[in-house]
Amino acid sequence: MSAKPKHIAIYGKGGIGKSTTTSNISAALAESGFRVIQIGCDPKSDSTVILRGGAELPTVLDSLRDRSRPKLEDISTLGFGGVLCIEAGGPVPGVGCAGRGIAAAVDLLEELDVFGTFKPDYVLYDVLGDVVCGGFAVPIRDGIAEAAFVVASSDFMAIFAANNLFKAIDKYAATGGARLGGVIANSLQTPYARDLLDDFAARTGTEIVGYVPRSQAVAQSELYGQTVIEAQPYSEQAEIYRALARRVVGDHPTRLPKPLDGPDLKDWAKQWGDRIFGVEHGAKNSAARL
Amino acid sequence: MARPLVGFHDGCALHGALATAAAIEGVTPLVHSTPGCALRGAFSSTGAQNFRGAPIHLSPISSTNLAEKHIVFGGASRLREQIKNTLSVLPRGLLVVITGCPTEMIGDDVPAMVREAVTQGEAVVDVGAAGFLGSAHRGYERLVSVLASRVGELNLAPASEAPGLVNIFGIVPRYDETWASDLDEISRLLAGVGLTANPIFGPGGGLSSLAALPKAVASLVLSPWGLAPAQALQEKSGVATVVADGLPIGADAVEKLLRQLAAATGAVEETAIERLLSSERRYEDFALDETLDALSRLGRRRVALVGNSLLAGSLARFLVSTLGWEASALVLTDEPDGPLPTDLAGRVVATADGVETAAAIRASGADFLIAGARYGALAAELGIPLAAIADLGGRASLSGGFVGARGAARLLAALTATPVAPKLFTPQAALAAR
Numbered sequence: 070m071s072a073k074p075k076h077i078a079i080y081g082k083g084g085i086g087k088s089t090t091t092s093n094i095s096a097a098l099a100e101s102g103f104r105v106i107q108i109g110c111d112p113k114s115d116s117t118v119i120l121r122g123g124a125e126l127p128t129v130l131d132s133l134r135d136r137s138r139p140k141l142e143d144i145s146t147l148g149f150g151g152v153l154c155i156e157a158g159g160p161v162p163g164v165g166c167a168g169r170g171i172a173a174a175v176d177l178l179e180e181l182d183v184f185g186t187f188k189p190d191y192v193l194y195d196v197l198g199d200v201v202c203g204g205f206a207v208p209i210r211d212g213i214a215e216a217a218f219v220v221a222s223s224d225f226m227a228i229f230a231a232n233n234l235f236k237a238i239d240k241y242a243a244t245g246g247a248r249l250g251g252v253i254a255n256s257l258q259t260p261y262a263r264d265l266l267d268d269f270a271a272r273t274g275t276e277i278v279g280y281v282p283r284s285q286a287v288a289q290s291e292l293y294g295q296t297v298i299e300a301q302p303y304s305e306q307a308e309i310y311r312a313l314a315r316r317v318v319g320d321h322p323t324r325l326p327k328p329l330d331g332p333d334l335k336d337w338a339k340q341w342g343d344r345i346f347g348v349e350h351g352a353k354n355s356a357a358r359l
Numbered sequence: 360m361a362r363p364l365v366g367f368h369d370g371c372a373l374h375g376a377l378a379t380a381a382a383i384e385g386v387t388p389l390v391h392s393t394p395g396c397a398l399r400g401a402f403s404s405t406g407a408q409n410f411r412g413a414p415i416h417l418s419p420i421s422s423t424n425l426a427e428k429h430i431v432f433g434g435a436s437r438l439r440e441q442i443k444n445t446l447s448v449l450p451r452g453l454l455v456v457i458t459g460c461p462t463e464m465i466g467d468d469v470p471a472m473v474r475e476a477v478t479q480g481e482a483v484v485d486v487g488a489a490g491f492l493g494s495a496h497r498g499y500e501r502l503v504s505v506l507a508s509r510v511g512e513l514n515l516a517p518a519s520e521a522p523g524l525v526n527i528f529g530i531v532p533r534y535d536e537t538w539a540s541d542l543d544e545i546s547r548l549l550a551g552v553g554l555t556a557n558p559i560f561g562p563g564g565g566l567s568s569l570a571a572l573p574k575a576v577a578s579l580v581l582s583p584w585g586l587a588p589a590q591a592l593q594e595k596s597g598v599a600t601v602v603a604d605g606l607p608i609g610a611d612a613v614e615k616l617l618r619q620l621a622a623a624t625g626a627v628e629e630t631a632i633e634r635l636l637s638s639e640r641r642y643e644d645f646a647l648d649e650t651l652d653a654l655s656r657l658g659r660r661r662v663a664l665v666g667n668s669l670l671a672g673s674l675a676r677f678l679v680s681t682l683g684w685e686a687s688a689l690v691l692t693d694e695p696d697g698p699l700p701t702d703l704a705g706r707v708v709a710t711a712d713g714v715e716t717a718a719a720i721r722a723s724g725a726d727f728l729i730a731g732a733r734y735g736a737l738a739a740e741l742g743i744p745l746a747a748i749a750d751l752g753g754r755a756s757l758s759g760g761f762v763g764a765r766g767a768a769r770l771l772a773a774l775t776a777t778p779v780a781p782k783l784f785t786p787q788a789a790l791a792a793r
Contacts, residue, residue: 133428165433166465173427 074106074189075318078208078247080198081220082230086255088116089287089296090220090313091195095120096298097307097314099150103190106183107152110174110208112159112167116195120148123294128158129174141181149299153187168204171196175207191318198230200237209238209247216250216323218278221269223254223262225338228269235273235328248323251278253313258283261345272337274327279313282306368692368711368731371490375498375534376457377420382532383559385452385566389445390422391438391469392459396490397422421445425461434462438472446481452566453513455502456485463489482514494711496584496667496693499531503559503588508595510572518571523554523626526578526598529585532560533756534693535669536749540760541606545579548607548763551635552617552627576624577601579616582669583695599623605673609681609767610639612673639764646768647681653775654682657744663688663725665716665734666748668695668709670761674729674748675703677767688723690716690730729774744777746770 079094081087088109095107109116114128126146132139148154157174159167178184184192194208198219209217217238221231231252238249254266254277263280270277286307290300297307329337370378373396380388390397397420423441425434438456445454454476458469469485476483486505488498506513527545532538539561546556546563557571558564573596578589580602589600601623607616614636621627647654662684664671668691675686691699691709699707708719717737720728728738731749738745751759760766 130428130431134432160432164435165429165431167431169427169465170431173431 074184074192076192076194076208076214077250077317078194078196078214078217079220079253080196080200080217080230080234081253081255082198082224082227085198085220085222085227085230086281086287087198087220088195089119089291090253090255090281090310091193092117092120093296093298093307093310094314094317095152095191095193096149096296097311098191098318099152100298100302100311101314104188105150105152106187106189106192107148107154107195108178108192109154109156109195110171110205111157111195111197112162112170113197114156114158116156117148117152117154119291119294119296120152121146121154122148126154126156128156129177130158130160130170133173133177139177139181141183141186144181145183149296153189155183166204167197168202171204172207175213198234200230200233206237206241210241211245214247217247218250218253218317220253220255221266222256223259223265228266228338229334231269232273232328232334235275235326239325239328242325249275249326250317250321250323251276253278253317254280256283257281261341265341265345268341269337272327273329274324276324278316278321279309281309281313365712365714367713368716369534369694370495370498372488372492372494372498372501373457373459373490375495375531376455376486376488376502377498378495378533379499379502379531379560380455380457381420382538382561383453383564383566383569384562386569387445387449387452387454388420389441389454389456390420390459391434391441391456391462391467392422392425393461394422394424396459397424421449430461430465433465433467435467435469435472438462438467438469439475442472442476442481442483446476452482453515453569454481454483455506456483457488457502458485460489460491463487463491477512480514484509484513494693495534496531496582496695499534500584500587503528503585504591506569507572507588508591510569510592511595513569515566515570518567518574521555521557521571521574523624524557524571524575525549525554525620525624526557526572526575526589526592527559527585528578528580528588529582530560530669531582531584531667531693535582535667536751536755537670537759537761539756540758541762541766544760544762544765545607548613548617548635548639549620551638552621552631554620554624554627572596573598576626577620579603579620581606582667582693583697584668584693586697604676605668606670606762606766608673608677608761608763608770610636610643610764611680612677613639613763642764643767646764646771650771650775654771657727657775659683659685660727661685661687661723661725662727662729663690663720663723665690665692665720665728665730667691667693669693670748672700672703674761674770675700677770681767684727687725688719690719692716727774746773746777748773 079091095105098105107117129144145153145155159170208214219231219234221227284306286297286301286304290297377388380386423437429437473483473485486502530538542558549556557568559568575598577599580586580589592598593600601619603616607613617632664675675689678684689703689707692711694709694711726743728745732747733750
């Protein structure tokens with residue numbers, strides 16, 4: 070389609086559903102005829118597993134370990150709808166430096182001219198989300214992704230990770246880094262989850278770009294090693310992902326978030342704690358009165 | 360090294376540990392870091408004036424020469440390989456693994472690799488000396504502390520008995536440029552009163568010197584960098600620690616030092632001290648007589664001193680008490696820990712930064728500079744004489760020491776060798792004045 074692909078980074082705390090969300094967005098885009106590359110930037114190397122039906126895929130860093138200069142086909146495979154799946158990979162837990170691994174993998178992809186060869190419309194980076202060190206911020210630095218999205222649930226630690234990503238975005242924005250596309254609210258289950266995330270977005274000057282409820286369809290599809298788009302294309306959940314995909318790649322204004330500082334974030338969390346438990350406590354009391 | 364430094368006076372901790380290990384005969388240093396660390400270590404030990412290439416005495420250095428894949432996946436197995444290869448081509452002695460910044464940052468389990476070699480009967484020890492931990496002097500402190508506290512585990516051949524053995528701590532090979540000649544002269548002085556110096560480094564040192572560390576009657580600490588090793592040894596083997604006021608320059612300082620050692624060891628006879636001191640005093644008096652004419656032409660000077668803590672404080676004391684000069688600034692370029700010399704309070708700066716040093720010299724109003732040769736341009740600009748005590752290249756280690764009366768004599772020669780423009784009548788000046 071376009072001469073210049075659009076690069077988008079998706080961050081979020083571990084276990085929050087980044088890979089599931091990113092893979093479903095990739096699948097939805099591929100289904101609409103776009104050429105998509107999804108790059109997993111996590112030492113676990115399982116970002117693209119539901120796009121490729123569990124097929125083996127050597128990681129970019131595996132090739133670095135072997136010292137040979139790999140070809141694109143050695144480190145990529147075509148998944149559902151022709152999505153080009155790449156896993157950066159990394160060291161085994163407790164050894165080496167995963168952050169440098171991400172940087173090295175991104176460098177190697179550039180050397181291999183992956184984007185010039187495959188000519189994608191969209192490149193999605195699925196990044197380990199706590200931005201623990203400089204390596205994990207590589208995809209949002211100058212010249213890589215234009216926009217970053219963060220997947221968050223109503224758990225405090227997920228919000229804490231999102232707030233940290235906002236800090237990293239603010240830091241790199243001055244030197245041409247990515248800007249924030251918005252927050253993807255995932256695994257919504259409790260009645261207050263939506264209000265809580267809306268409030269966090271308002272407080273940090275950001276926007277919720279999609280609400281993804283917790284769904285059986287996701288769990289079932291994953292058991293078959295597939296995205297919802299592939300396994301249950303006519304489900305309600307598939308429609309939610311399609312809408313999310315349109316929003317994520319659409320031309321919407323990006324922004325600079327206003328992350329909360331430590332004490333403010335704690336106060337904000339406490340207020341919500343009081344609100345949520347106040348509601349439950351009040352409900353119990355009124356039940357007892359009856 | 361908490362801030363960027365300009366015109367740096369020292370190497371980093373890794374460089375200090377490397378130079379220290381290389382100065383012990385029988386010790387093979389193995390640098391576990393990227394290739395530049397070992398190479399740059401070789402450069403920095405030659406001083407700013409001799410920046411020409413890796414000096415022959417540090418080549419070859421065994422190094423794991425890590426590449427990017429070792430940083431990403433960990434470099435421990437590369438270290439295992441390098442330990443094995445090094446031991447297979449170099450004579451058995453003691454292998455000291457020195458870890459640099461990248462491996463300390465990624466958290467390689469170096470002790471596990473070293474333990475593995477030790478269980479196979481090899482003598483290997485590891486020292487964490489990431490450059491970011493501090494100066495080259497810090498690297499000496501870390502390395503010698505490890506050797507002092509673990510000397511019993513190193514499978515060294517047992518040392519022969521040496522009654523009255525005194526370990527010398529705090530002189531950093533190469534980074535204290537006159538190290539070898541200072542160790543040599545201290546050894547000569549101690550022998551004069553029936554003690555035996557254990558210099559560890561240079562021709563008088565070696566693996567047997569290391570093995571003998573716990574057998575000493577005392578550890579003599581000559582700079583703040585020797586304190587931690589001496590205390591480690593005291594804790595482990597009960598060797599008493601004697602802290603001196605820097606290098607003993609001149610006969611008075613020698614007397615103070617010998618009396619300290621006599622009190623701590625109870626192994627020195629008073630008559631031996633008197634005999635040695637009398638010869639030291641005669642030598643110093645002779646040197647003062649020989650340079651008297653030149654000294655009187657120099658007059659009383661306000662001097663700015665730039666040097667390592669081993670040397671600078673005691674130089675200042677000698678100049679003040681023996682020559683009656685005034686010390687207007689004292690810059691300690693190795694940035695020692697702990698309190699600065701109190702007898703020069705208010706005039707002491709501890710900085711390894713060349714720009715801060717130059718500022719301190721300018722602000723001191725000194726009319727004489729004692730510093731490294733690199734300050735020649737500044738001295739010329741200020742129009743004051745410079746006596747160079749550092750940046751002298753390898754020759755300083757052989758013939759440049761400042762210990763004892765002989766050291767004082769060399770200092771006097773350096774002070775009076777510096778040409779001072781005499782204020783003589785010249786026809787040109789007279790014309791200009793008119």
